[in-house]
Amino acid sequence: MIKYLDQTPVLVAVDCIVFGFDGQDLKVLLIKRGFESERDRWSLMGGFVKFDEDIDQAANRVLEQLTGLEGVYLEQLKVFGDPNRDPTERTISISYFALIDIHQYEKQLNDDYHAEWFLIKDIPQLIFDHQEMLNKALRKIRYKAAFHPILFELLPEKFTIPQLQYLYEGIYDSTFDKRNFSRKILSTKLLIKQLEKDKDSSKKGAFYYTLDKTRYIDKFQAFLNFIPNPESLID
Amino acid sequence: MIKYLDQTPVLVAVDCIVFGFDGQDLKVLLIKRGFESERDRWSLMGGFVKFDEDIDQAANRVLEQLTGLEGVYLEQLKVFGDPNRDPTERTISISYFALIDIHQYEKQLNDDYHAEWFLIKDIPQLIFDHQEMLNKALRKIRYKAAFHPILFELLPEKFTIPQLQYLYEGIYDSTFDKRNFSRKILSTKLLIKQLEKDKDSSKKGAFYYTLDKTRYIDKFQAFLNFIPNPESLID
DNA sequence: CCAAAAGTGTTAGTAGTACACCCATGA
DNA sequence: TCATGGGTGTACTACTAACACTTTTGG
Incomplete structure (x- = not known):
């Protein structure tokens, strides 16, 4: 079996930006990161792509593991690949955004997963480049919603x-x-x-x-x- | 220094779909792949992301190395991440598309880089999922050109x-x-x-x-x- | 002088925008 | 009965779409 020699593999992560609307305001779901580095700081729903896993699959799995959400609208957004974006180790992240009915999941998210909704104007400091991802997702939604339902x-x-x-x-x-x-x-x-x-x-x-x-x-x-x-x- | 344990890194590639217009038809630039596996088969301009390199940088570098093109319109398209897309080794690919003035580079591309232009209707068999990338890029251009110049x-x-x-x-x-x-x-x-x-x-x-x-x-x-x-x- | 492509104006229809009043009901 | 938000119609404007003739000039 031929392999690609002299190529350095890197870690590949997915990060999901989950939006909800409570009838008043657009909100974003955040969790406290459950592992090092940056444990316990606010973060998007992120995780690593497994060796044998498709990227879309990985995004769906990570989202489900961290929030219980399944079968929701999830769309690939953009790759973030600055070599220094995660100081722990070289990791590229493929960002996704999700749109959900906030009320359908509100209780589950808070009770079972300790995820919390934040107003867009009121986002705490996020790890790495997650704020940039969020901004990008917001722009994308505004763009896309102008032409698609x-x-x-x-x-x-x-x-x-x-x-x-x-x-x-x-x-x-x-x-x-x-x-x-x-x-x-x-x-x-x-x-x-x-x-x-x-x-x-x-x-x-x-x-x-x-x-x-x-x-x-x-x-x-x-x-x-x-x-x-x-x-x-x-x- | 903390590292992410138990995570399997994967290879990350970029693939560039280069479009040109000869005054008559829209064309796509292809090269014969210069390394194993699949050496000498028609392919998009692809290469691996280096360990210390930003993704956009990598796309620009690969494009330049394979075609001499610099400073052209280059936009991230989509990540292709099927675990079996490249049978050689698990590789995810981040696709980009470029738009160039065909006449400005025609000679250079043929003489120095042995890249060739193909009509959209007349694409040879491509390696891996490159045909799918091309289709996606075409749809994206049609979409984007409807609202952007x-x-x-x-x-x-x-x-x-x-x-x-x-x-x-x-x-x-x-x-x-x-x-x-x-x-x-x-x-x-x-x-x-x-x-x-x-x-x-x-x-x-x-x-x-x-x-x-x-x-x-x-x-x-x-x-x-x-x-x-x-x-x-x-x- | 004629074939071939460039350039230009008018009209009709459609879609978008601005705007104000009546309705139903719970307190 | 009145305050609150829901629901509807019309006139004007701006954009889009359809359409045909004149101009230039190389061969």
Whole structure:
């Protein structure tokens, strides 16, 4: 068996940036690192790729081991490969971002895994280049959500249009006209109106909608420009 | 010094997909692999990341060593990490794509480096998962070029609007109305009209234009939707 | 003088934006 | 009954798409 001689192997890690939306704010999930070096400092969900493991698999496994999350939206973001990014040992890291419905997992995450949600404006000091990864992920989400319906991944199965609008406004740190917003969203034909109303946030109540999964998959690439100036987005 | 114990390091490679446009067709640069295994089979420009080297650096170095290309547009694409992708040894590969002006390098590439240009429709059998990388890079270019002026990287410093249109038509395998195309392009204010004309492709001659570099940088994120249905694009 | 490609303007339709009032209900 | 948030329609503007003729000039 031929081998590549004279090549130095390096450690390969994956780091997952997990986003959630609590109905008010976009949040990021962090844990206290469980091993040396930098044990007990705040960190993204990270781990090493095993010898016999595909990279996407590794990301899913690490995420599951550290948070119990399975089958969530997970997308490869970028490789971070500065030779000095981890002073312990040369390690390159392949970053992924995940979008989840925060309420579906909130309790499990806190009780079983001691993971904690942080406001974007309120992130503690992170290890290595994790803050840079987070920034990159945020920009990517803003970019992608302008053309693809990924933000639905952050919402529960049933949601109202005002909730959805609130989410978009949070992501783009801006406000939209509710008449235009609702027309735009409904014109995608991606939403199915339910009979039931959410009465929590108003007296009149807002109708629940669910995602039309079939159309969601079909139309994933075809979505509307939600933001006034897509120019400002950086991939 | 703490080290990460019990973690298996793997080899990390970079592979560069180099695109060029000859005025007629989009082409891809390939070389015959210079080492075992798979020596002498057609391959993308690949090499291993050195122990002390940043990933982007590695991609630039490998590209330069194999083709002499320096300072060209080079963007990270995706990590390919199937454990069996390279049967020789577990290697993950970080793919990059480059866009260059084919004529500026054509001679050098053939004479000094024995690299060859291939039509997209006419790619020979490639090693490992290089065909998959190429497909991914093509989709990415189509996606990105719909919103960002990256295709100018494929043209010489001076080019005509019909040339540019021909390029876009090639990339999107479709045709555009020349009146609308020219209006759209000129409305970006990215082009500076020259006094000189290109008389090669017509008797009347077409005016040369150059890119306004300052505006190009400023407007890189703000470009027009060139294709009729961006839906069809997959990131 | 004619073939071949360059260059240019107008109109109609569509999509986006701005804007204000009524509705339902719990307290 | 009133305060709160939900829901809807219309007019204007801007962009996009469709379309045809004139210009230049080398052979």
